Amino acid sequence: MTWAVFRRALVYVLLSIAAFVSVFPFFWMIIGATNTSADIIRGKTSIGGALLTNAATFFTQVDAPRIFFNSAFIAIVGTVLTLIISSLAGYGFEMFRSRFRERIFALLLLLLSIPFAAMMVPLFVMFSQAKLVNTYVAVIAPTVASIFIIFYFRQATKAFPRELRDAARIDGLSEWQIFLYVYLPVMRSTYAAATIIVFMANWNNYLWPLIVLQTADNKTITLILSALTSAYTPDYGMLLFGTVLATLPTLVIFFVLQRRFVEGMLGAVK
Amino acid sequence: MAQARLERKEQINGWAFVAPALVLLGLFMIYPIVWSLWMSFQVGKGMNLSFGGFANIIRLTKDPVFLRALGNTFTFFIVQVPIMIVLALLFAVALNDATLRFRGLFRTAIFVPCVTSLIAYSTVFKSMFATDGIINQTLMALHLISGPISWFGDPFWAKVAIIIAITWRWTGYNMIFYLAALQNIDRSIYEAARIDGVPAWARFRYLTIPMLKPVILFTTVVSTIGTLQLFDEVYNFTAGTGGPSDSTVTLSLYIYNLTFKFMPSFGYSATVSWVIVLVVAVLSFLQFLVARDRRRA
Numbered sequence: 287m288t289w290a291v292f293r294r295a296l297v298y299v300l301l302s303i304a305a306f307v308s309v310f311p312f313f314w315m316i317i318g319a320t321n322t323s324a325d326i327i328r329g330k331t332s333i334g335g336a337l338l339t340n341a342a343t344f345f346t347q348v349d350a351p352r353i354f355f356n357s358a359f360i361a362i363v364g365t366v367l368t369l370i371i372s373s374l375a376g377y378g379f380e381m382f383r384s385r386f387r388e389r390i391f392a393l394l395l396l397l398l399s400i401p402f403a404a405m406m407v408p409l410f411v412m413f414s415q416a417k418l419v420n421t422y423v424a425v426i427a428p429t430v431a432s433i434f435i436i437f438y439f440r441q442a443t444k445a446f447p448r449e450l451r452d453a454a455r456i457d458g459l460s461e462w463q464i465f466l467y468v469y470l471p472v473m474r475s476t477y478a479a480a481t482i483i484v485f486m487a488n489w490n491n492y493l494w495p496l497i498v499l500q501t502a503d504n505k506t507i508t509l510i511l512s513a514l515t516s517a518y519t520p521d522y523g524m525l526l527f528g529t530v531l532a533t534l535p536t537l538v539i540f541f542v543l544q545r546r547f548v549e550g551m552l553g554a555v556k
Numbered sequence: 557m558a559q560a561r562l563e564r565k566e567q568i569n570g571w572a573f574v575a576p577a578l579v580l581l582g583l584f585m586i587y588p589i590v591w592s593l594w595m596s597f598q599v600g601k602g603m604n605l606s607f608g609g610f611a612n613i614i615r616l617t618k619d620p621v622f623l624r625a626l627g628n629t630f631t632f633f634i635v636q637v638p639i640m641i642v643l644a645l646l647f648a649v650a651l652n653d654a655t656l657r658f659r660g661l662f663r664t665a666i667f668v669p670c671v672t673s674l675i676a677y678s679t680v681f682k683s684m685f686a687t688d689g690i691i692n693q694t695l696m697a698l699h700l701i702s703g704p705i706s707w708f709g710d711p712f713w714a715k716v717a718i719i720i721a722i723t724w725r726w727t728g729y730n731m732i733f734y735l736a737a738l739q740n741i742d743r744s745i746y747e748a749a750r751i752d753g754v755p756a757w758a759r760f761r762y763l764t765i766p767m768l769k770p771v772i773l774f775t776t777v778v779s780t781i782g783t784l785q786l787f788d789e790v791y792n793f794t795a796g797t798g799g800p801s802d803s804t805v806t807l808s809l810y811i812y813n814l815t816f817k818f819m820p821s822f823g824y825s826a827t828v829s830w831v832i833v834l835v836v837a838v839l840s841f842l843q844f845l846v847a848r849d850r851r852r853a
Contacts, residue, residue, distance in 0.1 A: 300650065301651070301662045301666075304643075304647060304665075304666050305666060308665050308666050311669070311684070311724070318683065326686075327683065327686040327688055328689075329684075329688065329692075331690065371576050371577050374574070375573060375576070381573075383570075384567065387574065397585060399833075403807070404592050404830060405584075406588075406811070407815055407826055407829070408589075408591035409584065411822070412588065427584060428585075461569045465573075486670075493787050493808070508673055508674065515679050516796060520679075520682075522683045529673070529679050532673050532675060540671045
């Protein structure tokens with residue numbers, strides 16, 4: 287019996303350490319936003335009095351409304367378009383089978399393993415020839431059809447009850463109406479999970495925006511903060527204040543959709 | 557006749573749903589991939605390219621920075637992926653116990669790192685890993701080290717810091733996949749094994765692992781691809797240099813530098829990118845082989 291108790295305690299200790307290590311950097315970030323750069327580098331872990339100075343420095347160095355608008359626009363429009371295009375395809379691949387489309391799907395899964403680096407150079411040349419470098423279109427367009435999200439929706443669609451579709455067909459709904467009025471509401475959890483995944487990927491996307499967004503007024507908050515971090519002596523107080531702002535949207539979306547997220551993940555792995 | 561018309565309607569609908577995605581993938585993925593394969597055999601500066609045959613491949617074998625990047629990428633992959641997968645599995649199995657208290661709290665806490673923006677976590681880690689910073693202070697207080705480590709000034713510790721950071725960010729993400737899969741396993745199998753007196757470690761080894769194998773394979777392949785493409789963290793931790801003295805330069809960072817920092821040589825950077833494709837293909841194939849062999853045994 288003592289062995290069982292000991293093992294139990296061990297599990298709690300292990301999980302507590304993991305939880306502490308996972309959460310500590312968030313705590314550090316918030317505390318850091320109230321401290322001076324020198325205090326942060328010295329490892330101060332209590333709330334300081336530099337919050338307003340940090341905020342003032344941040345807002346004078348960064349054109350915040352403009353930059354956050356860029357980030358929000360790219361993330362929101364990108365997410366909506368990705369969900370539409372990729373869920374349509376996932377639904378189509380699963381509900382209408384043909385041998386030819388199965389082959390295409392297999393090819394897509396193969397393409398999933400080709401890293402972005404292999405297409406980045408031609409992609410950049412394409413967009414510069416089309417004179418679209420430094421536009422929102424260039425950032426969003428290549429991300430909209432996501433093989434990973436198509437695959438995710440196809441997996442989730444396997445759990446969608448076919449009787450619902452058959453009933454809707456008998457009621458005379460067209461295939462598009464079935465998708466819109468039957469499939470969409472039933473798959474809410476799947477869409478919620480996909481929203482978290484895609485929104486976070488877009489908000490945090492780094493390499494491609496770094497390549498195509500070239501003037502400061504078009505950059506996203508991720509790019510601007512990254513540039514400020516690479517300064518020879520970065521002002522960590524101001525930076526951590528900025529990172530708190532930059533992290534808020536993804537954290538809020540995560541906590542709002544969390545329950546559905548776990549449901550959605552469970553649905554897809556089944 | 558009616559049957560044939562119905563079939564044709566199904567076909568038209570089937571294509572209509574997938575067409576927008578296929579057009580976009582063709583334009584922004586397949587076309588660039590084919591183009592870059594062609595580019596990788598071309599030499600020249602900027603857009604003045606000409607066919608160079610195997611010149612780029614020969615250049616690869618003599619390029620010290622490329623060899624360095626290849627080695628570093630492998631180091632990150634070999635050390636980081638196993639640590640992360642094992643930790644994620646451990647946490648998932650621990651959290652799958654229905655009698656455990658604060659399960660939701662632990663789960664959220666361990667998952668939450670992957671919600672942060674890349675830049676937030678690289679800034680936070682950079683400030684924590686400062687020479688007088690909190691990590692060194694803690695390690696010194698615990699008497700694990702005698703003097704401060706210069707995390708980003710030392711080739712070895714710079715790699716360690718990057719591995720710690722990536723593991724911090726992605727362990728919870730992988731854990732969620734295992735947790736989801738574990739919850740689909742029929743509990744009665746475990747009950748039966750327990751009644752038959754199978755010890756806990758054996759239940760883990762002979763029940764949990766085999767049943768999770770497809771998910772483990774999936775996450776391993778995805779993590780392999782992710783690690784071999786490593787760019788964001790290295791770029792941000794080292795201000796784009798891959799330093800100190802190229803000790804953290806990765807293949808993706810080298811491609812970026814070749815294309816956008818140095819005198820642009822599109823052909824050669826395309827060749828380097830196909831090295832990643834090749835390595836990913838070989839490693840994924842090996843991982844599938846390992847998974848299949850174990851099933852036979």
